[in-house]
Amino acid sequence: MHELAITQSMLDLVLKQAEEAGAREVGKINLVIGEMTGVVERCVQFYFDFISKGTPAEGAALSFTMVPTTARCQGCARHFELREFDWTCPYCQSDNMEIVAGKELFVESIEVE
Amino acid sequence: MKIKVVKDILDANEQLAQRNRQLFDSNKVFAVNLMSSPGAGKTSLILQTIKRLKGKTRLGVIEGDISSSLDAELIARENVPVVQINTGGECHLDANMTSSALGSLPLKDIELLLIENVGNLVCPAEFALGEHRKVLISSIPEGDDKPFKYPLMFHQADAVLINKIDLLPYLKFDTQAFSQTIKGINQKVEIFPISCTTGQGIEQWVSWLLSQMEKG
Numbered sequence: 001m002h003e004l005a006i007t008q009s010m011l012d013l014v015l016k017q018a019e020e021a022g023a024r025e026v027g028k029i030n031l032v033i034g035e036m037t038g039v040v041e042r043c044v045q046f047y048f049d050f051i052s053k054g055t056p057a058e059g060a061a062l063s064f065t066m067v068p069t070t071a072r073c074q075g076c077a078r079h080f081e082l083r084e085f086d087w088t089c090p091y092c093q094s095d096n097m098e099i100v101a102g103k104e105l106f107v108e109s110i111e112v113e
Numbered sequence: 114m115k116i117k118v119v120k121d122i123l124d125a126n127e128q129l130a131q132r133n134r135q136l137f138d139s140n141k142v143f144a145v146n147l148m149s150s151p152g153a154g155k156t157s158l159i160l161q162t163i164k165r166l167k168g169k170t171r172l173g174v175i176e177g178d179i180s181s182s183l184d185a186e187l188i189a190r191e192n193v194p195v196v197q198i199n200t201g202g203e204c205h206l207d208a209n210m211t212s213s214a215l216g217s218l219p220l221k222d223i224e225l226l227l228i229e230n231v232g233n234l235v236c237p238a239e240f241a242l243g244e245h246r247k248v249l250i251s252s253i254p255e256g257d258d259k260p261f262k263y264p265l266m267f268h269q270a271d272a273v274l275i276n277k278i279d280l281l282p283y284l285k286f287d288t289q290a291f292s293q294t295i296k297g298i299n300q301k302v303e304i305f306p307i308s309c310t311t312g313q314g315i316e317q318w319v320s321w322l323l324s325q326m327e328k329g
Contacts, residue, residue: 002205002236010122021116031122036265038235069264071298085261087297095297099268105239107118 003043006105007051010044014057014110023112026057030111034067034104041066060110069102126240129208133215133243140220142173143326144228146206146242148266149250150259151232154276156184157309158250158318159227163191165319166225170326173223175214177206177231184229194218205236208243225326234263246325252276253284257291260298267295271325272303274318279308 010031018026033039041064052058069082075094082102088095121127137144147155156176163172174195176185185197196214198206211228218226228244230237249270251259254277260267267273273295275288292304303321307314 002239005203005205005207005236006122006239009125012125013118013120013122017116017118017120021114023114023116036268037239038263038265082264082298085258087261087294095293096300097297098300099264099298103265103268105122107120107122109115109117109119111115113114 003039004047006039007044007047010107011048011052011055011057013107014060015055017107017110018056018112021112024056025113026060026110027113028061028063028111029057030063030065030108032065032067032104032106032108034102035069036099036102037105039105065108067101067104070100071097072100073097123239123241126208129212130241130243133208133212134245136212136215136220137226137243137245138329140223142220142223142226143329144226144242144244144246145322146228146230146237146244146247147250148230148234148237148247148270149232149252150234150255153232153250153252153255154309155229155232155250156187158274158276158307159188159229160191161309161312161315162227162319162322163188163193165315167191170323171222171224173218173220173226175206175211175218175226175228177210177229179204179231194223200231204231204233205240206230206242207240211242225322234259234266238263238265238269245329246271248272248274250274250276251291253278253280253286257286257288257294260291260294264298267302268298270295270299270302272305272318272321274314275304275306276309278306278313279311 073089074096076092182197188195
């Protein structure tokens with residue numbers, strides 16, 4: 001449900017960048033979204049189609065790069081992806097880790113004309 | 114033409130949150146963002162905290178709800194300044210809503226501002242309000258698997274309160290495993306088992322809160 005607010009912020013950001021570049025039209029928006037944010041692609045797309053109507057970003061393609069939640073083990077320093085219901089290091093079974101990826105929520109680039 | 118952007122989608126909220134933070138700091142207000150699922154005990158915790166700190170610390174409260182002013186009315190009975198924000202459907206508070214509520218609070222007379230977010234374990238995690246600390250309440254009936262389902266919330270919390278521990282004899286909840294799961298991804302977190310019904314653990318929570326206020 002937070003997708004509406006997030007999509008609105010994303011659209012504002014994209015339109016500002018496009019305007020600064022003197023673009024008439026936004027053709028593509030490349031997004032990077034970490035798994036931990038719980039942001040659902042389908043919802044972003046749905047809201048985007050709706051709120052971008054009548055703006056230079058109307059009809060723009062959304063591209064999602066989803067980043068899995070990744071941790072660095074504090075026992076053996078190796079990196080691993082967090083499994084759904086088992087937060088232990090698959091190499092040394094330590095259950096202490098530092099989250100190093102998965103919180104991303106940014107506009108990587110836009111393609112404009 | 115491709116334009117490199119690499120900008121946080123919630124940048125605008127972040128900037129507003131920083132403005133709120135400056136306003137808090139210039140008024141010497143310590144702000145706490147209280148988050149939980151619906152019914153975990155945010156309002157009960159605020160009432161318990163008021164009970165312990167009344168006459169010692171000057172409190173203020175922001176109540177965030179999708180609709181109704183039930184919670185604000187409960188707080189107002191304690192003669193604590195309170196503002197109700199009705200988000201009108203939004204599932205979380207954001208920095209802008211918080212900012213508009215701040216205008217209705219006597220900030221100069223408040224040392225500790227408790228901000229009750231909308232009951233939800235997903236959305237509030239993304240939106241900074243300008244708070245000094247994030248506190249998460251997780252209650253026994255919700256089950257001990259919640260960190261796996263809402264990792265961001267548990268990862269960001271400065272403190273996690275395990276509420277309703279008076280129900281432990283009746284429900285299956287492994288407090289130790291729950292605590293280790295959270296600490297595994299969040300080494301800075303403080304965990305307090307509490308009961309807003311019996312008052313157990315509230316003393317420890319309040320003294321932690323006071324120690325955090327001193328640190329700023």
